[in-house]
Amino acid sequence: MTLYCITARNRLTGDREIISNPMPKKQAEDMRLKFACKIGGKKPYTHSKVEPYIPQHDLFNDKE
Numbered sequence: 493m494t495l496y497c498i499t500a501r502n503r504l505t506g507d508r509e510i511i512s513n514p515m516p517k518k519q520a521e522d523m524r525l526k527f528a529c530k531i532g533g534k535k536p537y538t539h540s541k542v543e544p545y546i547p548q549h550d551l552f553n554d555k556e
Contacts, residue, residue: 495545496520498527500537511537514545 495514502509512523520542527540 496542497545498524498540499543500527500540503536503538509537510545510548511540517542 493516496517497510497514498512498520499508500511501507511527512520515523524540524542527537
């Protein structure tokens with residue numbers, strides 16, 4: 493089963509980041525819609541979208 497996550501553009505850095513846990517596509521689409529409908533010009537993330545989840549390198553336990 494393919495998992496999906498929500499990504500969005502960070503207002504501070506301009507980079508696209510993962511802002512949710514991996515989940516089924518329907519749940520991710522519902523959560524993205526809820527996030528996009530929030531009112532407020534000072535949200536830390538903008539331009540959210542649902543994308544397939546790709547596991548990321550563990551940033552906090554780098555044991556190289």
